[in-house]
Amino acid sequence: MATPQELSDFLAEVERRAFKQTAYAVRDDHAALDIVQDAMLKLAQSYGARPVTEYPMLFQRILQNTMRDYWRRQKVRNLWTTLFSSFTSNDDDDEHDPLETLASANQQDSNEPLEQFERSQTIAIIEQALQKLPARQREAFILRYWEDMDVAETAAAMGCSQGSVKTHCSRAVHALAAMLERQGVER
């Protein structure tokens, strides 16, 4: 059984990546925070007795399931909203303009050195590109490369075959590289 200190160390290591990963998927920081918090609590509550070596995979599974629950709830909520109201929110993030984000990043970092600014621009472009990826490709890319899982672990976490993981990863990398090239970012 993992000790509270081991759990704390594990969560401290993964929490920021988990937040970003969730934010890319749900495109809402508040919702992403709630989802990560739920996943942390579920891990402690249901899998506290498991050895800490199993935590990365378990946490990823919980995170993915919690995200799916969020999408289901959103679907139901959207259904009721469309049924009872013709007014729709203008905060829909589907129509993100990369230039707007770049402009705001420009304003925020105006006092920082040029190199740092260029890097933050590149990061913003990558994050936007990740958000635009199909969900399964993004999931595979993040688990395989960002969480540094091997193909078998990624397949287990995603509940698909290893072949599918390889395909998703390959497509994701090519799509990201193509998007970066289009934005004029050197690989």
Next chain:
Amino acid sequence: MNQEHETAKKIVGLLDQGLTKLDTKIIAKLASARSQAVTLLAWQAQSQPVTVGHHALMRQAADYFHGHRGWMSAALVCIAILVAFVATQQSPSQQAVEQGDAFLLASELPPEAYLDKGFDAWLKHSSRH
């Protein structure tokens, strides 16, 4: 394949750099969530002997049943037949029939006397005298 891996690693390196620039409010909320999870685990660890023992026992039983599914199914069918037999044997209607038979057999009068309609009238008439 190698180039693909290298590209992925470069992208991931930049994403890692992006993590250091997270909003302080988000970092604080994540730390708070982590603290809650750790507190929950510590609280569960205190009640560990009962819950873990109970879960371990349940898991062992489940594993045993899973490993002996064939035998367990046959045993369950036998138990079901036995229970059904005992239940039918001990049902109230069966008991009533048995008691009725016992009464008739132990009675001084032969069973045919109860079926004879004139016997009841004769019995009332003779008891008046």
